[in-house]
Amino acid sequence: MKATFFIRAIVAIFLMLCIKSTSAQQQNAIISPVLNPDNTVTFKLISKVATSVKLKATWMPSAKPSVDMIKADSVWSYTTEKLDPDMYRYNYLLDGVEITDPLNSFVERAGIRHESILIIPGPISELYKVNDIPHGTLSKVWYHSPTLGMKRRMYVYTPPTYLENSNKYPVLYLLHGAGGDENSWTALGRAVSILDNLIATGKAKEMIVVMPNGNPWQAASPNEAPENSKAEKADVIQMGTMRFEKSLVSDVIPFIESHYRTYNDKNNRAIVGFSMGGLQTQHITNSNPTLFSFIGVLSMGLMDNNRFGPYNKEEHIQQINALQKSNPKLYWIGIGKDDYLYATVVNLRKFYDQQGFKYQYRESNGGHTWSNWSLYLTELAPTLFK
Amino acid sequence: MKATFFIRAIVAIFLMLCIKSTSAQQQNAIISPVLNPDNTVTFKLISKVATSVKLKATWMPSAKPSVDMIKADSVWSYTTEKLDPDMYRYNYLLDGVEITDPLNSFVERAGIRHESILIIPGPISELYKVNDIPHGTLSKVWYHSPTLGMKRRMYVYTPPTYLENSNKYPVLYLLHGAGGDENSWTALGRAVSILDNLIATGKAKEMIVVMPNGNPWQAASPNEAPENSKAEKADVIQMGTMRFEKSLVSDVIPFIESHYRTYNDKNNRAIVGFSMGGLQTQHITNSNPTLFSFIGVLSMGLMDNNRFGPYNKEEHIQQINALQKSNPKLYWIGIGKDDYLYATVVNLRKFYDQQGFKYQYRESNGGHTWSNWSLYLTELAPTLFK
Numbered sequence: 001m002k003a004t005f006f007i008r009a010i011v012a013i014f015l016m017l018c019i020k021s022t023s024a025q026q027q028n029a030i031i032s033p034v035l036n037p038d039n040t041v042t043f044k045l046i047s048k049v050a051t052s053v054k055l056k057a058t059w060m061p062s063a064k065p066s067v068d069m070i071k072a073d074s075v076w077s078y079t080t081e082k083l084d085p086d087m088y089r090y091n092y093l094l095d096g097v098e099i100t101d102p103l104n105s106f107v108e109r110a111g112i113r114h115e116s117i118l119i120i121p122g123p124i125s126e127l128y129k130v131n132d133i134p135h136g137t138l139s140k141v142w143y144h145s146p147t148l149g150m151k152r153r154m155y156v157y158t159p160p161t162y163l164e165n166s167n168k169y170p171v172l173y174l175l176h177g178a179g180g181d182e183n184s185w186t187a188l189g190r191a192v193s194i195l196d197n198l199i200a201t202g203k204a205k206e207m208i209v210v211m212p213n214g215n216p217w218q219a220a221s222p223n224e225a226p227e228n229s230k231a232e233k234a235d236v237i238q239m240g241t242m243r244f245e246k247s248l249v250s251d252v253i254p255f256i257e258s259h260y261r262t263y264n265d266k267n268n269r270a271i272v273g274f275s276m277g278g279l280q281t282q283h284i285t286n287s288n289p290t291l292f293s294f295i296g297v298l299s300m301g302l303m304d305n306n307r308f309g310p311y312n313k314e315e316h317i318q319q320i321n322a323l324q325k326s327n328p329k330l331y332w333i334g335i336g337k338d339d340y341l342y343a344t345v346v347n348l349r350k351f352y353d354q355q356g357f358k359y360q361y362r363e364s365n366g367g368h369t370w371s372n373w374s375l376y377l378t379e380l381a382p383t384l385f386k
Numbered sequence: 387m388k389a390t391f392f393i394r395a396i397v398a399i400f401l402m403l404c405i406k407s408t409s410a411q412q413q414n415a416i417i418s419p420v421l422n423p424d425n426t427v428t429f430k431l432i433s434k435v436a437t438s439v440k441l442k443a444t445w446m447p448s449a450k451p452s453v454d455m456i457k458a459d460s461v462w463s464y465t466t467e468k469l470d471p472d473m474y475r476y477n478y479l480l481d482g483v484e485i486t487d488p489l490n491s492f493v494e495r496a497g498i499r500h501e502s503i504l505i506i507p508g509p510i511s512e513l514y515k516v517n518d519i520p521h522g523t524l525s526k527v528w529y530h531s532p533t534l535g536m537k538r539r540m541y542v543y544t545p546p547t548y549l550e551n552s553n554k555y556p557v558l559y560l561l562h563g564a565g566g567d568e569n570s571w572t573a574l575g576r577a578v579s580i581l582d583n584l585i586a587t588g589k590a591k592e593m594i595v596v597m598p599n600g601n602p603w604q605a606a607s608p609n610e611a612p613e614n615s616k617a618e619k620a621d622v623i624q625m626g627t628m629r630f631e632k633s634l635v636s637d638v639i640p641f642i643e644s645h646y647r648t649y650n651d652k653n654n655r656a657i658v659g660f661s662m663g664g665l666q667t668q669h670i671t672n673s674n675p676t677l678f679s680f681i682g683v684l685s686m687g688l689m690d691n692n693r694f695g696p697y698n699k700e701e702h703i704q705q706i707n708a709l710q711k712s713n714p715k716l717y718w719i720g721i722g723k724d725d726y727l728y729a730t731v732v733n734l735r736k737f738y739d740q741q742g743f744k745y746q747y748r749e750s751n752g753g754h755t756w757s758n759w760s761l762y763l764t765e766l767a768p769t770l771f772k
Contacts, residue, residue, distance in 0.1 A: 045483065046482070046483070047481045047482050047483050048481075048482060049437040049438065049481045049482060050436075050437070050481040050482075050483070051435040051436070051437065051481075052435065094436075094480055094481065094483055094485070095433045095434075095435045095436040095437075095480065095481060096432070096433050096434060096435060096436075097431065097432070097433050097436070097480055097485065097488055098488055099480070099483065099485040099486075099488065100485075100486070100500065102483055102484055102485070102499075105495075105497075105498035105499070105608050105609060106608075106609040107495070107500055109491075109493070111491075112491035113488075113491070114486065114493055114500065117609070129612075129613070130606070130610055130611060130612050130613075131612050132536075132537065132612040133612075134528070134537075135528035135537065135539070136528075137525050137526065137527050137528070138525065138526045139523050139524065139525035139526075140523060140524045140525075141523045141549070142520070142521035142522075142523070142546075150518075151518065151520075151521065153521070160528075163527070163645045164645075220516070222491050222492075223491060223492040223503070224516055225516060226515075226516050226517050226518040227515070227516075259549045259550075
């Protein structure tokens with residue numbers, strides 16, 4: 001009798017304990033998104049009373065960034081065209097309000113918004129997935145930045161064997177674009193999975209990857225910084241005005257090289273950044289020509305005013321000559337054919353060609369997107385420190 | 387002329403680069419949530435065409451878990467009663483669909499859902515905030531679990547000075563409840579902020595905090611585990627059947643003590659868990675009476691069948707006697723007056739009292755909630771390793 005009571009009580013307790021983990025998805029047996037055998041994808045949202053539901057997604061053209069979903073009974077749905085293997089982000093517009101897909105728990109933060117994530121399987125996407133292989137450690141590390149006058153946070157990836165031995169490792173500094181922060185390369189760029197997967201198959205060397213916050217007015221990601229350090233000096237123009245660039249050289253690199261087991265020479269330092277981070281990468285390597293032997297400038301070229309201050313072409317020529325002289329093992333430029341900054345890269349290449357400065361050039365399809373930045377990382381990482 | 391063109395181009399580029407970080411909030415100058423001077427809070431959501439909008443939140447009674455928001459023009463709004471200082475979670479029900487607040491970028495994952503976060507300032511909330519003080523490092527670490535036959539992930543907090551010296555530190559193992567995972571204590575429980583703040587004010591000793599995934603069928607959080615390890619053996623009952631408990635003792639502790647600078651004796655080991663993690667804490671310390679000198683059992687007591695298997699009272703008595711004999715410095719039991727497991731704690735205390743087993747008892751207001759588990763951590767952490 002008493003035993004029966006307790007069994008019932010336990011069942012009741014578990015139902016209560018579990019109620020939050022059984023989703024509408026399971027209760028209604030409606031799943032979203034569903035990858036169909038032909039690589040089309042069906043999205044669903046349940047709402048009896050909504051007036052309109054749209055789907056917006058990163059695979060859609062910027063000219064037509066959303067489509068209407070169609071209601072049948074209480075379920076709104078939409079099936080895409082065939083999608084190429086990649087990681088995509090999408091959201092719904094439910095009666096005009098942008099929301100993540102409530103049936104998909106895979107959500108990442110993109111700046112101050114959140115977006116639902118969809119990975120279409122395929123060779124490239126294998127590198128974006130968490131596979132059953134050795135994994136590195138991702139750490140959220142605070143350091144003091146005298147240059148910027150605050151404690152700041154960065155993400156540090158240490159490769160799978162780092163905890164297992166006392167070896168030294170080379171370091172890749174990976175910079176994000178405007179609107180991003182120290183979370184971007186891991187959340188949207190899949191940097192941890194890319195490194196884990198490339199290292200596991202022997203395609204990339206084991207390396208430490210440092211992902212700082214490139215916004216010099218910010219201590220850390222939104223809601224993860226002290227209130228008194230938040231946005232008071234917010235001015236996105238500051239991202240390319242040497243404040244962060246100086247702090248990377250004066251604060252970040254010394255911190256990493258004194259707190260982690262690193263090789264501390266240029267052949268064991270790489271820096272890669274996209275968009276505003278690509279500008280920062282240029283600024284940092286132009287001003288410090290002997291610091292990095294591996295340099296990647298992604299989706300960002302040269303404007304005449306390339307520092308958002310007075311542009312001094314003579315100084316730039318001297319810098320590029322000094323960089324050439326230091327003979328970096330890799331200077332890699334990547335840009336998408338449809339990138340709205342394409343012309344700036346034409347500009348940059350023209351300038352480098354005039355100066356006889358050597359670089360590798362990679363032109364991909366698509367635009368100013370994470371699809372390209374993740375792709376470039378999969379191509380760049382295997383070439384580093386070799 | 388050309389300069390003007392470039393300035394315009396740069397402005398245009400920045401507008402494009404920044405378009406994703408300027409929210410509806412800024413565009414419409416409508417902010418949500420707004421903390422009013424009297425500690426009431428006003429929530430807003432913009433939708434011209436929605437049929438109904440409700441607010442549901444963790445401060446609401448479970449008997450009435452949501453309230454209607456009222457539409458004026460295109461803005462739905464609701465103002466709460468005065469709220470006590472605490473961290474709360476809330477969501478909207480927009481035409482029946484649960485969504486986070488699109489005007490609030492502070493969102494955390496709760497199991498497979500996401501929830502908007504609101505911190506009402508006050509003495510206790512100071513411990514939940516990121517303040518301008520030295521911060522520890524939070525790392526996502528993978529380890530091999532022979533006991534469970536997979537690579538598994540845990541979160542490891544190392545205190546502010548860990549990177550600065552070569553000292554050894556004591557270790558707190560912090561266990562989550564059913565429906566949670568290795569992310570729960572940091573995302574919903576504010577464990578990192580609590581430790582940072584207590585350490586900065588000298589109230590708690592510097593310690594390593596290990597937050598494993600207590601679901602033995604799971605390698606890591608949803609969408610962060612390899613696909614082939616996901617949920618195939620999903621059975622929440624397994625959470626209390628000694629599988630995870632054994633792996634903590636056989637896999638997790640040896641990994642931590644061989645890969646981190648730890649003191650490896652019972653006076654430098656603490657274990658604290660709530661709900662199902664409180665049951666696991668009992669199981670682990672009952673079976674290993676000499677392993678931990680500081681033990682916290684939160685919001686979980688004793689059912690006659692306390693292992694979800696046959697209950698052997700004689701064995702339990704022997705275990706408790708052995709634990710008593712090993713003389714732990716702290717055995718702390720916490721429960722909320724309104725917790726639906728309150729009776730199980732009455733049961734446990736009765737049993738301990740019968741056995742003459744010493745413990746500290748803390749009864750708080752409220753129920754089976756994160757408000758209590760965060761509160762208990764703020765009270766427990768200062769007593770550890772002293």
